[in-house]
Amino acid sequence: xxxxxxxxxxxxxxxxxxxxxxxxxxxxxxxxxxxxxxxxxxxxxxxxxxxxxxxxxxxxxxxxxxxxxxxxxxxxxxxxxxxxxxxxxxxxxxxxxxxxxxxxxxxxxxxxxxxxxxxxxxxxxxxxxxxxxxxxxxxxxxxxxxxxxxxxxxxxxxxxxxxxxxxxxxxxxxxxxxxxxxxxxxxxxxxxxxxxxxxxxxxxxxxxxxxxxxxxxxxxxxxxxxxxxxxxxxxxxxxxxxxxxxxxxxxxxxxxxxxxxxxxxxxxxxxxxxxxxxxxxxxxxxxxxxxxxxxxxxxxxxxxxxxxxxxxxxxxxxxxxxxxxxxxxxxxxxxxxxxxxxxxxxxxxxxxxxxxxxxxxxxxxxxxxxxxxxxxxxxxxxxxxxxxxxxxxxxxxxxxxxxxxxxxxxxxxxxxxxxxxxxxxxxxxxxxxxxxxxxxxxxxxxxxxxxxxxxxxxxxxxxxxxxx
Amino acid sequence: xxxxxxxxxxxxxxxxxxxxxxxxxxxxxxxxxxxxxxxxxxxxxxxxxxxxxxxxxxxxxxxxxxxxxxxxxxxxxxxxxxxxxxxxxxxxxxxxxxxxxxxxxxxxxxxxxxxxxxxxxxxxxxxxxxxxxxxxxxxxxxxxxxxxxxxxxxxxxxxxxxxxxxxxxxxxxxxxxxxxxxxxxxxxxxxxxxxxxxxxxxxxxxxxxxxxxxxxxxxxxxxxxxxxxxxxxxxxxxxxxxxxxxxxxxxxxxxxxxxxxxx
Numbered sequence: 001x002x003x004x005x006x007x008x009x010x011x012x013x014x015x016x017x018x019x020x021x022x023x024x025x026x027x028x029x030x031x032x033x034x035x036x037x038x039x040x041x042x043x044x045x046x047x048x049x050x051x052x053x054x055x056x057x058x059x060x061x062x063x064x065x066x067x068x069x070x071x072x073x074x075x076x077x078x079x080x081x082x083x084x085x086x087x088x089x090x091x092x093x094x095x096x097x098x099x100x101x102x103x104x105x106x107x108x109x110x111x112x113x114x115x116x117x118x119x120x121x122x123x124x125x126x127x128x129x130x131x132x133x134x135x136x137x138x139x140x141x142x143x144x145x146x147x148x149x150x151x152x153x154x155x156x157x158x159x160x161x162x163x164x165x166x167x168x169x170x171x172x173x174x175x176x177x178x179x180x181x182x183x184x185x186x187x188x189x190x191x192x193x194x195x196x197x198x199x200x201x202x203x204x205x206x207x208x209x210x211x212x213x214x215x216x217x218x219x220x221x222x223x224x225x226x227x228x229x230x231x232x233x234x235x236x237x238x239x240x241x242x243x244x245x246x247x248x249x250x251x252x253x254x255x256x257x258x259x260x261x262x263x264x265x266x267x268x269x270x271x272x273x274x275x276x277x278x279x280x281x282x283x284x285x286x287x288x289x290x291x292x293x294x295x296x297x298x299x300x301x302x303x304x305x306x307x308x309x310x311x312x313x314x315x316x317x318x319x320x321x322x323x324x325x326x327x328x329x330x331x332x333x334x335x336x337x338x339x340x341x342x343x344x345x346x347x348x349x350x351x352x353x354x355x356x357x358x359x360x361x362x363x364x365x366x367x368x369x370x371x372x373x374x375x376x377x378x379x380x381x382x383x384x385x386x387x388x389x390x391x392x393x394x395x396x397x398x399x400x401x402x403x404x405x406x407x408x409x410x411x412x413x414x415x416x417x418x419x420x421x422x423x424x425x426x427x428x429x430x431x432x433x434x435x436x437x438x439x440x441x442x443x444x445x446x447x448x449x450x451x452x453x454x455x456x457x458x459x460x461x462x463x464x465x466x467x468x
Numbered sequence: 469x470x471x472x473x474x475x476x477x478x479x480x481x482x483x484x485x486x487x488x489x490x491x492x493x494x495x496x497x498x499x500x501x502x503x504x505x506x507x508x509x510x511x512x513x514x515x516x517x518x519x520x521x522x523x524x525x526x527x528x529x530x531x532x533x534x535x536x537x538x539x540x541x542x543x544x545x546x547x548x549x550x551x552x553x554x555x556x557x558x559x560x561x562x563x564x565x566x567x568x569x570x571x572x573x574x575x576x577x578x579x580x581x582x583x584x585x586x587x588x589x590x591x592x593x594x595x596x597x598x599x600x601x602x603x604x605x606x607x608x609x610x611x612x613x614x615x616x617x618x619x620x621x622x623x624x625x626x627x628x629x630x631x632x633x634x635x636x637x638x639x640x641x642x643x644x645x646x647x648x649x650x651x652x653x654x655x656x657x658x659x660x661x662x663x664x665x666x667x668x669x670x671x672x673x674x675x676x677x678x679x680x681x682x683x684x685x686x687x688x689x690x691x692x693x694x695x696x697x698x699x700x701x702x703x704x705x706x707x708x709x710x711x712x713x714x715x716x717x718x719x720x721x722x723x724x725x726x727x728x729x730x731x
Contacts, residue, residue, distance in 0.1 A: 048677075057677040075681045081627055082674035085620045085684075091598060094692035095616075099683045101690050125471065129626055147682060301637045323644030333667060334631070334638040337651055337659050347646045380666045394642065 003027040003050055003151070003181065006066035010045065013061070019045060020062075020206045029150070032182045034192060034214070036230045037202030038413055039385040043185040044155055046202075050183055051075055051153045070181070073151035074144035078159050080136035089115075089131070089139060090124035096146045114142040118172050132287055134165030138172060145176055152177060154184045158191075159411050162287045162439045167191055187411060193218075193233050203228060229415030236442040240418050242425045247279040247449050252401055252433055253298070253325070258306035260290050260297055267293060269458055270306075275402065280428045280464070281435040282444045285454030291437045294454070295327050295404050311401075326400035330407050332391035336379040341371055344379050345393050369393055369419065385412050392420060402433040409440060421447065470596065476524040480594040483704040484697050485603050488591045491708050492584075498712060499583050504728045505576045507719025512579045514711050515586040523593035537585045541578040549574035576730040597622060603695035613686045620675055628668055635663060 008023040019042045027033055027050075035043050048054045052071030054062065077083045086092040093111045102110065111124070120138040128136065137157055144152055154173070158166045170191045173182075184192065193199075193214050201210035201217070201224065210221060217225070218232070225232045253275040260268040267290040275281065283291050297304040300318045308315040315321045329335055338344050345365055349358040366372045369389040374382050379390060388411065395403045405424075409417040421443070424434045438444060444451055448464035480488075502508050520530060552574065554567025601615040639660075643651055650656075 051681060053677050053681055057680040072683060073681070075678065077674070077678060079671075079674065082671045083678040084623065085616055085675065085679055085682075087598065087619065087623050091692065095684075096682055098689045098692060099685070101688070104690060104692065104694060107692060129623070143682065296637065299637075299641060301640065318640050322641045326645065327641055329634065329638050331631075331634060331638075333663060334635045335642060336663065337639065337642065337646075337656070339659075347650050351645070351647060380663065394645075400645070 002029045002068065003070065003183075004066055004068040005049070005064055008049070008062065008064040008067075010042075010049075010060065010062035018206075023206065023208065025200075025208065027181060027183065029181055030179060031198060032177065032184070032196040033198045033200060034184045034186065034189065034196040035200045035202065036186075036189070036225070036228075038204050038228050038230065038415075039383055041202040041204050042206040043202060047153050047155055047183060047185050051151065070149065070151040072147070072149050073153050074147040074149040076137065076140045076144055076152070076154045076157045078156040080133060080140065080160065083140055084128050084136075087127055087129075088124070089120075089122060089126050089128060092128060092139065093142060093146055096143050100146075100148070110146060114145045117145060117176055118142045119168075132165075133160045134162075134169060134287065137161065137165075137169055141169075141172060141176065150179070151181045151183075154182065154186070156186055156411070157184075158186065158188060163441060164286055170195065187231055187413065189231055190233050201225070201228065201230065226414070229413040231414050235414050236446070238414075239442065239446060240422055240425075242447070245278070245280055245425075245428055245449050248277040248431075250277040251275070252277050252311060254309045255298065256307040256309075258294075258297060258304060258308075260293050260304055262290070262293070266457055268454060270294075273452075273459065275433060275435070277401070277433060278428060278431045279433045279435075279450060280424070280448045281433070281450050281452060282448040282464075283435065283437045283452045283454065284439070284444055289454040291454060292330065292406055295406060295435075295437065298404075299325065299327055324400055325402040325404065326395050327404040328391050328395055328406060328408065330410070332384075332387040333380060335391050335394055336387075339378055340375070341377055341379050341382065341390060342366065342375040344390060345396065348394060348396055365393060365396060368423075370416065385416065388412060389416065389420070392423070400432070402435065403427065404435040404437070406437045407439070408436060409438065409443065470593065473526050473529050474524045474593075475526055478522045478524055478594070479700045479703055480522045480590065481524070482698065482700045483594070484607070484695055484701050485591075485595045485600040486607055487697065487701040487704055488595060489600075491705060492587060492591060495587055495708065495712075496584060499580045502580075503576075503731055504719050505572060505579070505725060505730050506723050506728065507716050508576060508579045508583065509724060510715035510718040511712065512583040512586065514715055515583050515590075518707075518711065519586040519590040519593075523590050525593050533589055537582060537589075541582050541585070544581055545574035545578035547574075548577050572725070572727050573730050599693060599695060602691060602693040606691060606695050607697075611686055612684075612689060616679070616684065620679070621672075624668065624671065627671070628664065631667060632664060635660060 003025070005023065005025045008020050009018060010020045011018045035046070037043050045054070048058060049062070050069050051073035052069055054060050056071065084092050086095050090111060093114060094107055097107050097110060118138045118141045120135060120142060122131065122135065128139065131139065140157070158169055161169060166188065174195055184196065186192065196214055199212060199214050199217050200208055203209050210217060210224060222232065222234065226238055251274045255270055255273040258270040259266060283294065285291050293302065296302045297306060298308060299321060300315060310321050310324055313320065336344055338347060342362065346358060346362045349362050353361060363372065366375050369392070371386060371390060374386060379387065382390070388408065392405065392408055408420055412420070424436070428434050436443065450464055451462040453460045453462065499508070502511070523530070549566055549571050550564045552567070552570030554569030556568040557565065558568055558571065559566040598619060601619055604610040605612055605615045639651055
């Protein structure tokens with residue numbers, strides 16, 4: 001159905017400024033719209049209004065002169081773990097049908113049909129927790145299909161997927177969205193730029209500053225996209241360029257005869273892997289090839305058969321390696337231990353600098369990663385993108401010799417990703433070894449001195465041949 | 469999860485969960501009121517055999533469960549055996565004073581526990597959690613919002629457990645970089661709890677939004693699982709009655725020990 005909102009005014013109770021004032025939006029039936037904007041521009045909030053989540057489930061005061069929205073709209077959310085109610089695949093899909101009062105005799109046929117359409121081949125009684133991220137999102141699309149709504153609202157549906165699954169997921173969506181009105185909020189737009197009819201750009205103040213066809217925007221307004229830090233298909237042409245990195249010959253870490261297993265199956269075999277001082281390494285590989293497990297195994301946080309030496313010393317326990325090697329986990333919340341964003345960075349610095357200097361450096365670092373205005377807040381209060389930057393900042397101070405980042409740019413906009421890359425480069429210049437686990441081809445093509453690709457249960461090594 | 473450790477299904481799998489729970493309550497009363505250790509012995513023995521046959525669980529897992537039951541049973545008996553009062557002394561060592569009466573009473577208590585444990589295990593091994601909530605909604609008219617909230621909460625448990633493991637790992641590696649006062653002791657404990665709680669609250673909130681977006685409401689609905697009372701429920705009830713009756717008769721006819729009242 002068509003969506004029309006006139007003169008929307010919305011203010012979050014805890015902020016001073018209005019999120020939206022006098023916002024107007026019109027979406028025709030069957031139109032496919034992509035919404036872009038820097039973090040904090042209110043894209044997700046607007047999406048929640050378009051489908052009636054506000055005010056149905058979220059108590060946020062707002063007013064509008066005209067409000068024609070589809071309160072029956074189907075959503076696909078970002079986090080697969082918080083959008084399913086039931087334990088197994090079939091029960092989750094049946095849950096939707098039960099909500100619609102569909103008769104029991106019709107359910108099996110409809111469920112099979114939906115699973116077929118989204119290409120999810122799995123046992124019906126499979127526990128959802130055992131599905132991969134890509135499969136979970138397919139399940140979410142199947143749920144949306146069963147809901148039978150004419151409107152489909154997608155809130156960063158691919159942000160937790162690797163590059164291979166992203167393409168497949170958009171293909172699936174394209175197959176089913178023909179007659180539906182679709183609004184997409186998304187950071188990674190390469191795969192869908194040509195598939196949508198309209199692109200809407202919002203600024204940090206929650207204003208619609210551009211509304212045009214994707215082609216026109218690409219031709220005429222690419223600087224605007226860059227200015228607002230929005231990813232677009234040519235973003236990487238504007239990426240920072242660094243001087244070539246000369247990594248030393250000194251071996252910091254040596255891994256021998258490592259075998260990673262998952263549920264009694266071999267996941268990864270490494271005969272010998274040396275990591276040198278001052279390298280910039282990337283670790284790539286599809287979902288489930290053991291990238292994160294490799295990091296945990298190196299830190300001796302999970303049990304594996306392996307012989308690991310750091311600086312020539314054999315590592316037996318986590319204690320022998322932590323401090324020298326510091327991993328930044330994908331889930332940023334878990335790394336925080338204080339009650340204030342400021343303290344989170346400061347406690348790292350206070351160990352290594354005099355009091356005054358530590359405060360000075362802390363302030364400078366927070367400004368640099370754009371967190372100075374939230375430095376008084378609790379680390380768990382800030383937005384996901386901000387948390388991710390803060391978690392990267394926990395690796396500062398008495399700089400470890402090796403820092404491992406697990407998907408550090410995940411969910412960040414263009415500007416902030418580039419800022420992080422610059423920080424990583426500076427680290428490498430200081431002689432720190434930076435290891436990044438990443439899906440992003442834009443990064444792996446340009447920056448690393450060496451690329452490790454996990455495939456066929458082994459590691460393939462490629463010399464980095466980009467600018468760096 | 470249960471499906472992965474099951475070898476086969478029996479009629480007990482098809483018995484309505486409510487029947488099992490109701491019978492469980494009756495069985496509890498029966499066991500508490502049964503004072504003849506001979507009868508209780510036969511009851512627990514038959515219950516053990518029934519559990520092994522009808523649960524359909526792989527023997528390996530069954531063995532673990534049984535060992536646990538016997539160990540806990542023995543522990544609970546020991547208090548009564550060692551410290552209970554009685555007149556015919558069998559053994560004395562310091563505070564420990566074993567008498568014939570306390571020995572029998574201890575074993576009696578252990579058998580009570582075992583009987584209920586065996587029955588409980590049979591119920592747990594043959595009942596899907598979702599079935600319990602579905603039958604509570606359909607037969608007992610429990611409000612859907614409670615039933616589905618519980619089912620969603622159960623799905624969250626392994627997620628929270630995984631999160632706790634990751635949290636510990638994250639702290640282990642951060643520890644050497646900072647002063648340990650920030651991470652150890654009560655302060656470390658509090659921040660752990662706050663982090664886990666806030667993550668769970670946020671997840672629950674998002675799930676609530678997702679459920680309502682999927683048009684979930686508390687009104688009338690159809691059900692995927694059609695739980696009802698069937699011939700299997702009759703069979704189950706009859707089986708338990710027969711078991712109780714047989715053990716009552718056996719315990720009266722064939723006394724293993726010469727005590728008919730453990731009190």
